Amino acid sequence: MLNENSKGGQLRRVVVTGAGLVSPVGNDVESCWASMLAGRSGGGPVTLFDTTDDFASRIACEVKGFDPLEYLERRDVKRHDRVSQFSVAASAQALASAGLDGPPDGVEPARFGVIFGSGIGGISTFEEQHRKLIEQGPKRVSPFFIPMFIPDISAGYISMRWNLQGPNYATVSA
Known part of the structure; x- marks a missing residue:
């Protein structure tokens, strides 16, 4: 079985x-x-x-x-919570240790998936944007708030960055 x-x-x-x-x-x-x-x-x-x-x-x-700039462009650092920055760094290291920079030539990208685990996702973004909402009003909340906060953005970002088109999801557990 x-x-x-x-x-x-x-x-x-x-x-x-x-x-x-x-x-x-x-x-x-x-x-x-x-x-x-x-x-x-x-x-x-x-x-x-x-x-x-x-x-x-x-x-x-x-x-x-x-230092997130070791793994991300400056504009991407601003668009991703620390948890996503860590996930990209760990993924870059894992791919490098495997001698890869994405799917090898001749192998379908759909054979490479990403499964990401997190306790909560972008909590620092949540806290920062909540403070802005309370102190400055809803117009000051970043349009990137939800993508920066949700736990599965890390798996999605890793997949997009390295063209990994297989299964993609995140698990959230304490």
Whole structure:
């Protein structure tokens, strides 16, 4: 049953040929692995928002030293939440470690899919745009708000960037 789908047809094998990541202990596979082997924690003082009021904890595991311009054009940095920037960086690393820059010649792009997982999507965009709505009114909310916030935009952006035309979806779970 492992090699058959629910209709009795044969399933194709999935091959993972590369890896990439952005994390609090390293912004690529090598530095993350070295940090883990050395027992380094990614925890430290919160720097991405003000914790002086009403927060019992002021410690978090934030991504540090990430430069989105290593992976994105300046205009794209402004159009994508940090979560999408991380996803593009990790995808670029994974493709590079596999020796690819998209589907190889002679292989249909429809054979390459993207499945992206996130806890919530672009929460920093949500918070920023909510503040604009309350303080400045609805006309000041960015037209990019929804695309920057929804979790599946990362999978879509990765697919468009590298012409990956296979299955494309995002899972959201805590």
